[in-house]
Amino acid sequence: MPVPSLVIGIAGGTGAGKTTIAHEITSGVDSVTLVPLDNYYADRSDTPMTEREQINYDHPDAFDWKLLREHLLALCEGRTIEMPEYDFSIHNRTDETTTVDPGDVVMVEGILTLHDEQVCELLDINLYVETDADVRIIRRIRRDVIERGRELDGVISQYLSTVKPMHEQFVEPIKKEADLIIPEGANDTAVGLLREQVHGVVDGDERPF
Numbered sequence: 001m002p003v004p005s006l007v008i009g010i011a012g013g014t015g016a017g018k019t020t021i022a023h024e025i026t027s028g029v030d031s032v033t034l035v036p037l038d039n040y041y042a043d044r045s046d047t048p049m050t051e052r053e054q055i056n057y058d059h060p061d062a063f064d065w066k067l068l069r070e071h072l073l074a075l076c077e078g079r080t081i082e083m084p085e086y087d088f089s090i091h092n093r094t095d096e097t098t099t100v101d102p103g104d105v106v107m108v109e110g111i112l113t114l115h116d117e118q119v120c121e122l123l124d125i126n127l128y129v130e131t132d133a134d135v136r137i138i139r140r141i142r143r144d145v146i147e148r149g150r151e152l153d154g155v156i157s158q159y160l161s162t163v164k165p166m167h168e169q170f171v172e173p174i175k176k177e178a179d180l181i182i183p184e185g186a187n188d189t190a191v192g193l194l195r196e197q198v199h200g201v202v203d204g205d206e207r208p209f
């Protein structure tokens with residue numbers, strides 16, 4: 001397999017719009033590989049469900065960084081990976097994996113994507129999506145209740161006990177690793193410029209950053 005022309009990392013708080021922006025800046029590109037950091041939550045098969053429900057999923061230790069590094073390196077070298085699948089309703093990976101080939105553009109997207117030094121070394125461009133906390137929590141409540149089968153009270157208590165403090169301690173500070181900070185309110189211009197750059201690199205007119 002050919003190696004990717006461009007490897008992009010996107011970090012930012014929960015509900016900031018990372019996934020949305022990942023799709024927008026690569027729209028029209030034929031071959032894109034999305035690597036959601038959520039799929040690299042640690043394997044909890046040996047942990048009972050009652051304990052899994054109590055885990056702090058916003059701390060860097062919740063992730064299997066070793067596997068993510070291995071997989072990202074493989075994609076960067078043009079190799080296929082078996083990507084884990086994550087099921088939020090059981091707080092664990094499923095038994096299935098997905099066979100993923102390296103695209104022309106590879107994008108890693110998640111709250112703490114820029115936390116790991118070795119992951120950052122593999123990225124051509126580091127993005128941070130900045131969105132106000134009140135907007136993010138509203139989006140999060142809607143998503144967790146509708147798509148992730150959560151109760152409203154649980155979403156609120158998780159937000160106050162772990163999501164918010166971990167955001168302040170770990171997510172917000174990784175902004176300093178970013179090449180570009182995308183202000184959500186002004187993202188049309190930022191996204192347009194990034195899309196142009198991505199297409200330029202993919203079409204061979206521009207060099208990677």
Ligand SMILES: Nc1ncnc2c1ncn2[C@@H]1O[C@H](COP(=O)(O)OP(=O)(O)O)[C@@H](O)[C@H]1O
Pocket residue numbers: 012013014015016017018019020021139143184187
């Ligand atoms: N600029 C935006 N304006 C309005 N809604 C948005 C915007 N960006 C994202 N959303 C919505 O907010 C929710 C969370 O967006 P998503 O991209 O999944 O965030 P993240 O990946 O950072 O958690 C989704 O329902 C999405 O449609």
Ligand SMILES: Nc1ccn([C@@H]2O[C@H](COP(=O)(O)O)[C@@H](O)[C@H]2O)c(=O)n1
Pocket residue numbers: 013014015038041057058088090091092110111163
């Ligand atoms: N079992 C889990 C695993 C993760 N979370 C939350 O997901 C958030 C990250 O996903 P985004 O799409 O919002 O970036 C993170 O804030 C975790 O709290 C969860 O609730 N349960």
